[in-house]
Structure formats: structure tokens, C-alpha cells
Amino acid sequence: MFKxxxxxxxxxxxxxxxxxxxxxxxxxxxxxxxxxxAAARPGTVFLDLERESDRARLAAPELxxxxxxxxxxxxxxxxxxxxxxxxxxxxIDADRRPGRFLLLGSAAGDVLRQRAESLAGRIxxxxxxxxxAAEVPAVAADLGALQQLWQRGGFPLSVTxxxxxxxxxxxxxxxxxLLQRDLRSxxxxxxxxxxxRFWRMLAHLQGQIFNASQIGQSLGGAAHTxxxxxxxxxxxAMVVRRLEPLLPNIGKRLVKSPKVYVRDSGLVHALLGIAxxxxxxxHPVAGASWEGFVIEQVAALxxxxxxxxxxxxxxxxxxxxxxERGSRRIGIEVKFSSAPKPTRGFWQALEDLGVEQAYxxxxxxxxxxxxxxxxxxxxxxxxxxxxxx
Numbered sequence: 428m429f430k431x432x433x434x435x436x437x438x439x440x441x442x443x444x445x446x447x448x449x450x451x452x453x454x455x456x457x458x459x460x461x462x463x464x465a466a467a468r469p470g471t472v473f474l475d476l477e478r479e480s481d482r483a484r485l486a487a488p489e490l491x492x493x494x495x496x497x498x499x500x501x502x503x504x505x506x507x508x509x510x511x512x513x514x515x516x517x518x519i520d521a522d523r524r525p526g527r528f529l530l531l532g533s534a535a536g537d538v539l540r541q542r543a544e545s546l547a548g549r550i551x552x553x554x555x556x557x558x559x560a561a562e563v564p565a566v567a568a569d570l571g572a573l574q575q576l577w578q579r580g581g582f583p584l585s586v587t588x589x590x591x592x593x594x595x596x597x598x599x600x601x602x603x604x605l606l607q608r609d610l611r612s613x614x615x616x617x618x619x620x621x622x623x624r625f626w627r628m629l630a631h632l633q634g635q636i637f638n639a640s641q642i643g644q645s646l647g648g649a650a651h652t653x654x655x656x657x658x659x660x661x662x663x664a665m666v667v668r669r670l671e672p673l674l675p676n677i678g679k680r681l682v683k684s685p686k687v688y689v690r691d692s693g694l695v696h697a698l699l700g701i702a703x704x705x706x707x708x709x710h711p712v713a714g715a716s717w718e719g720f721v722i723e724q725v726a727a728l729x730x731x732x733x734x735x736x737x738x739x740x741x742x743x744x745x746x747x748x749x750x751e752r753g754s755r756r757i758g759i760e761v762k763f764s765s766a767p768k769p770t771r772g773f774w775q776a777l778e779d780l781g782v783e784q785a786y787x788x789x790x791x792x793x794x795x796x797x798x799x800x801x802x803x804x805x806x807x808x809x810x811x812x813x814x815x816x
Contacts, residue, residue, distance in 0.1 A: 432727070433553055437449065443525055445527045446528035446529075449530065449555060451533070451554060452666055454584060458475075460555060461501050461529055461531055471499045471500075472498050476502060476504045485508065493518070499528075499529060502531065505530045506533065516549070556723060560724060560806050575704065577692050579693045580692045580696070581691055582601065585597050585601075605664065624646065628642055630695045633715040634719055637686065639652075640654075665690065666691065670736065672739060680741035681740055721761045722747070730811065730816045738776050746759070746773065746777070747760050760787045761789075777801070785802075786809075788804055
């Protein structure tokens with residue numbers, strides 16, 4: 428089992444809150460992490476709500492919860508019981524002891540967050556992402572291991588596959604299962620082939636501005652609202668990131684549309700038919716794939732109360748990512764080069780935004796300064812402390 432960085436966050440949340448919602452895409456390791464947490468709490472009750480037999484045990488939720496008030500109750504795949512949160516609220520109010528419920532949600536992230544709003548003040552939120560570079564021990568000392576993680580992506584079964592071919596087959600099966608079974612079970616009524624085409628388009632457009640009208644036309648003349656709805660579906664499934672622009676009041680024309688990323692680099696490669704590192708190194712998407720890989724590390728490691736955005740003007744001044752926490756801004760530029768040279772637009776962006784500290788993240792072995800408060804670093808040295816934590 429990999430030691431997940433959010434483990435301590437999850438434990439802290441359980442120590443503070445009666446309930447904690449652990450969100451993440453399918454097969455990312457939520458159940459494994461929850462069982463490890465439960466192992467330290469004898470008597471934990473574990474229900475998988477995807478199984479009809481376990482859902483039947485919740486036929487009378489008020490009685491079930493009251494019966495297990497002195498135990499941690501882990502409820503896996505909570506999206507299969509839509510009214511669960513309505514039953515949890517009165518039970519938590521009857522006994523607000525911390526660490527009573529651990530809820531696992533595999534997708535429909537925004538939907539589950541909205542449902543959890545009924546538990547405001549009673550529930551904490553933790554997101555489990557695909558494996559980060561810092562969570563794979565071999566990556567810290569081996570550039571080849573980093574390349575493999577980038578190429579295979581961070582889903583544990585893809586990372587630990589015995590060969591690139593097995594990893595690629597697993598990711599291809601994951602994509603088909605999500606589209607043909609999981610999304611349908613969550614109430615998404617869009618043909619799997621249509622969503623597959625749309626998802627492949629997003630992989631081709633990795634890290635680019637989302638133009639709903641243009642993508643709709645490529646889908647056979649679909650309305651821009653349809654393309655936007657498809658995007659929302661994959662964002663809710665936590666397999667696509669919609670990165671919003673930073674819009675400071677600086678008197679310049681700014682790009683106001685979001686950028687989009689397929690969140691796991693291994694899924695980018697599977698969607699585009701890139702089966703191994705040799706094929707990836709020579710592919711046009713390599714630079715954008717590396718950018719998305721780094722952006723996901725930043726999103727996972729930055730403080731929970733920080734916001735992530737990008738900055739771009741109509742004249743081309745750009746910063747790949749901006750982490751904001753209070754009045755502090757940290758800039759992130761991603762370069763797929765062992766000798767990165769930021770453009771003039773990067774330096775102008777730092778000036779426009781008054782960035783306190785900036786990092787150029789590149790496939791380099793060691794960090795080194797580039798200018799005052801600007802440092803080139805390897806992705807393995809992205810840390811919560813560097814990102815404002």
C-alpha cells in the first residue's frame with residue numbers, strides 16, 4: 428500500500444468532525460485508505476452501498492445509526508443512496524461526537540458536495556487524487572520512475588502493473604467501464620460513444636482554452652450548451668479539471684474562458700493511444716501532458732483554503748497556474764525541458780500580478796535559482812510549504 432499524503436488530513440478531519448466525506452474517482456484507492464483508517468479503530472462498521480445486501484442494512488437508517496453510535500461507520504459509494512445525508516443530519520445532531528462517519532464518494536463530486544451542504548458544520552471534506560510523485564518512493568531517486576509515473580498516470584493498479592502493456596490495458600478498461608457502466612448508474616443519459624469522442628477531444632486539447640462552440644461543431648453540430656454539459660459531467664466524475672482564469676482588475680484585456688485538463692496523465696495517453704514512454708516522448712501532446720501532470724500535483728498539495736487559477740491576457744502574457752491564499756500569490760510555470768527558459772510573457776505576468784514567489788517546474792534533477800524569488804525545481808520538490816502551506 429502507498430502512504431497517501433492526505434492520510435494525516437483525513438485523520439485530523441475525523442478528530443474534529445462527526446462526519447468526513449472522502450471524494451475521488453473510481454479505483455483511486457479510497458476503500459484501501461478507509462480500511463487502513465478503520466484498522467486502527469476496532470469494531471468499525473463498513474458498508475459498500477453499491478451492494479444491494481449492504482443497502483438493505485440501511486433500510487431503517489435511524490435504527491441502524493443509533494445502534495452503532497459507539498463505532499466508526501464507513502459508508503462506501505454513498506452516491507448510490509441519494510437521501511443518505513437527510514438521515515445523517517438528525518443522527519449527528521443527536522450525538523455530535525467526532526469521528527462517527529466516514530463517507531466515500533467515487534464520482535459526481537460537485538453533486539455530493541451539494542448534498543453534503545445539509546451537514547454544514549458537521550462534515551469535513553478530503554479529496555483523494557491519483558498517486559502523486561511524492562507518494563511513490565522510487566520517484567524521488569530515479570528519473571525513470573518519474574517518467575513511468577507520468578506515462579502510466581497515478582491510479583494504483585496502473586502504476587503497479589507488471590508491464591506497460593498491462594497498465595495501458597487497465598486504463599483502457601477503466602475508461603470503458605466509467606463511460607458504459609458507472610456514469611449510467613449515476614444517472615447520466617448520454618451515449619457512451621459520444622462521451623468517449625468528447626473525452627478524446629479534451630485529451631487532444633489538453634491544457635488549452637475550452638471553446639464550447641468549436642467543440643460542439645466537431646461533435647457533429649451539437650450546441651455549445653451540450654458541449655458545456657458534457658464537460659460538467661466529466662468534471663463531476665473527477666476525471667477532468669476545469670481551471671478557471673484569474674481576473675484581476677489591472678486594466679488589461681483578459682482571457683475569461685477556462686482551460687481544461689484530463690486530470691490523470693495516464694488517461695490522457697490511453698485516450699490518445701499512447702502505449703509507452705517512447706511513443707509519448709515523440710508525441711505532440713507530450714508538453715501539454717506534462718503540464719497537466721504538474722498542475723494536478725499543485726492542486727493536491729496546495730493548502731485547502733487556497734484557490735488555483737491561470738492568468739492569460741489577450742496579448743499573450745501568461746502564467747500556467749496561480750495559487751492564491753489571502754493576499755499572497757504564488758506563480759507556477761511548467762516547462763517540458765531540462766533547460767527551461769521562460770518567455771517574456773512569464774516575466775510580465777509576474778509583474779502584472781505582484782507574485783511573491785514563482786517556480787518553474789521542469790524535468791530537472793536539482794533546483795536552482797533563476798532570478799530573485801524565481802526558482803527552477805523538479806516536480807518532486809513541489810511541497811505544501813512551497814505552495815503557501
